[in-house]
Amino acid sequence: MNCFILTLISIFVGLVIGAIDTLFGRVLLAIGDIRNANLLYFIPFLAVAGLLIVFCYTKFGGKSSKGMGQIFAVAHGEDNEIPMMLVPLVMCGTWITHLCGGSAGREGVAVQIGATVSHWIGSKLKIENAAQIMLTTGMAAGFAGLFGTPMAAVAFALEVIHVGKIRYNAILPAVFAAFTAAATSAYLGLEKFEVLINESHKIEPALFGKLVVLGIAFGLAGLLFTELLKYFKGKFASLIPSSYKRIAYIGIALSIVLYFLYSGRYCGLGTNLISAGLMGQEIFAWDWLLKLVFTVITLAAGFQGGEVTPLFSIGVSLGTILATLLGMPVQLAAALGYISVFGSATNTFWAPVLIGVEVFGGANAASYFIVCAVAFAINRNKSIYGAQKVSI
Numbered sequence: 001m002n003c004f005i006l007t008l009i010s011i012f013v014g015l016v017i018g019a020i021d022t023l024f025g026r027v028l029l030a031i032g033d034i035r036n037a038n039l040l041y042f043i044p045f046l047a048v049a050g051l052l053i054v055f056c057y058t059k060f061g062g063k064s065s066k067g068m069g070q071i072f073a074v075a076h077g078e079d080n081e082i083p084m085m086l087v088p089l090v091m092c093g094t095w096i097t098h099l100c101g102g103s104a105g106r107e108g109v110a111v112q113i114g115a116t117v118s119h120w121i122g123s124k125l126k127i128e129n130a131a132q133i134m135l136t137t138g139m140a141a142g143f144a145g146l147f148g149t150p151m152a153a154v155a156f157a158l159e160v161i162h163v164g165k166i167r168y169n170a171i172l173p174a175v176f177a178a179f180t181a182a183a184t185s186a187y188l189g190l191e192k193f194e195v196l197i198n199e200s201h202k203i204e205p206a207l208f209g210k211l212v213v214l215g216i217a218f219g220l221a222g223l224l225f226t227e228l229l230k231y232f233k234g235k236f237a238s239l240i241p242s243s244y245k246r247i248a249y250i251g252i253a254l255s256i257v258l259y260f261l262y263s264g265r266y267c268g269l270g271t272n273l274i275s276a277g278l279m280g281q282e283i284f285a286w287d288w289l290l291k292l293v294f295t296v297i298t299l300a301a302g303f304q305g306g307e308v309t310p311l312f313s314i315g316v317s318l319g320t321i322l323a324t325l326l327g328m329p330v331q332l333a334a335a336l337g338y339i340s341v342f343g344s345a346t347n348t349f350w351a352p353v354l355i356g357v358e359v360f361g362g363a364n365a366a367s368y369f370i371v372c373a374v375a376f377a378i379n380r381n382k383s384i385y386g387a388q389k390v391s392i
Contacts, residue, residue, distance in 0.1 A: 056093065295310040311341050
């Protein structure tokens with residue numbers, strides 16, 4: 001009976017979070033278009049944007065300042081509160097970061113929004129473990145509403161919190177919430193990114209070997225991102241203890257380099273690199289590495305946003321280059337990079353495989369499975385989420 005009640009509530013959660021995701025996503029896309037059209041007017045103010053973000057989080061943030069760390073703390077039972085203030089802070093902080101050219105993502109925002117809203121609803125229910133179940137449910141809804149990939153969203157929410165342990169009691173509510181959120185955002189006009197690869201490639205010994213090589217390369221790229229993010233967060237904090245000075249100094253340096261290096265090519269989400277790689281346009285051999293470095297520095301400095309979309313762009317850029325070296329179809333290798341660099345950096349397996357199916361179609365599901373398995377093994381259970389627990 002309790003499962004039935006939570007499942008019904010999860011439909012409402014999906015509607016609410018899908019609507020919030022739509023607002024967040026559509027504003028973010030509009031901001032990106034405005035910035036790209038007027039780069040010179042906005043990118044010089046990246047440091048000012050950073051100071052505003054730090055001020056708001058210092059003044060109003062409280063536990064919200066921990067971001068995904070607070071979500072994981074509550075998920076692990078180490079805390080029991082996710083302040084609702086987190087929602088407007090992370091949304092506005094990400095909008096400001098992107099408006100002024102910061103290299104950052106968006107999924108962390110959606111997951112935090114979903115977890116915050118859903119956990120608050122669950123905490124009001126007189127049902128055992130309702131708050132914990134609804135937190136997982138909200139994470140799935142947040143991811144699904146923004147990316148339009150409900151199956152991957154459910155897998156991500158279930159496996160990312162504690163790798164090796166899945167909360168099966170949250171599966172049904174998470175499924176209903178994720179599919180409802182994805183349908184809601186689609187109905188409200190938030191377009192899903194999708195590039196169907198209809199040509200199926202049979203897994204023969206030669207192709208299998210190439211897939212293993214790709215898995216190793218993409219796994220190492222995800223691991224590099226994870227280790228550099230951890231390193232620079234600590235290094236910046238030790239060199240510049242003041243959060244205001246840290247984000248201001250690094251913001252000034254970033255704005256100069258991001259503007260003069262290919263006129264903002266590495267600003268924002270990285271969707272320009274994703275489109276270029278998958279549509280056969282020019283990708284430079286160093287695109288993946290520069291996008292990786294700029295995203296790491298942006299986030300380590302204290303700017304807001306997620307990591308996932310930049311990880312997608314890093315994977316596509318690297319996959320495009322490796323396809324030429326290995327003699328593989330470029331679009332397939334780019335798609336494999338899209339999903340497996342994300343899987344490596346987040347220490348997840350099923351979520352990236354299902355992203356492949358939902359974004360690129362199921363014709364090459366076996367290739368997704370192989371490359372993601374290798375990338376997952378290569379990353380040594382490291383994760384961009386420092387509070388993630390591992391039991392494998």
